[in-house]
Amino acid sequence: MSYSIAEAARRSGLSIDTLRYYERIKLLDPPARDTAGRRAYSDEDLGWLAFLTKLRTTGMPIKSMREYASLRRHGVASAGRRKALLVDQRRSVAERIAELQGCLDVLDYKIDNYAQIERKAFGVEPDMEGISA
């Protein structure tokens, strides 16, 4: 199957402009073209795009994604380096999750303070006491 840029955008969740942008900066190999010169994305293109958006979601900078994309073009010999990049990113995602968990705890603590105010249990202004607990 092949897909117009509009369809590829819909399926990937990226905008049409972003698809062309990704191609320009070499995140994406230039897709095939139809007889009229319009882009025709393959299922493989969409699969790669899906993986790219996962990497983006993890906060990987475009610079690193470009590095990964470039390695991929260099075939199987680059597999070790690619794996290393992914392992590195895995670590950073795990760290980020832990960090967010910590923030969640702070938010819960604050929200609970506000809830206590609402119940008029006691009237300490929540934002006057830091986040000590």
Place this chain on the structure above:
Amino acid sequence: MSYSIAEAARRSGLSIDTLRYYERIKLLDPPARDTAGRRAYSDEDLGWLAFLTKLRTTGMPIKSMREYASLRRHGVASAGRRKALLVDQRRSVAERIAELQGCLDVLDYKIDNYAQIERKAFGVEPDMEGISA
């Protein structure tokens, strides 16, 4: 206790420039000044700063933090609205964590594929098969 801007930067993990920037955009109430006109941050200032950096870490945009900061200046009457903002942010953090967990799974799957190549168990190029599993 009161702290110079350098000390406040060290303790908050923000840069000196960022502290002045936060003050300019009204995230931070102007701190006290010493006799020479230099900023003198209080423990309360640092507590608020610590909370702000938590919010930043969660990805809250500065615009929303400004709203929260502004509400805080309006005293206890704004507590309900502030709580609502935090509850909202709590939800978005929880979503983000779930999203990252999903990415972690994809990364693990890919990394495992690379590991199998290394063991030469079989030789499918990991980036040629999408993220179907």
Place this chain on the structure above:
DNA sequence: AGTTGACCTGGAGTGCACTCCAGGTCGTAG
């Protein structure tokens, strides 16, 4: 034949969150 709508290109513009800079003041150390 004309109009429409999706697509094309190269390049400029946007929003965010800082970050840096020039030129100046102040208080302490030598």
Place this chain on the structure above:
DNA sequence: CTACGACCTGGAGTGCACTCCAGGTCAACT
């Protein structure tokens, strides 16, 4: 008394990841 380092101000510059625009092509309706 001067040299130094930390601080001050208003404003300009940066990097990132898009996003938008003008002007043009092409195939399909009416």
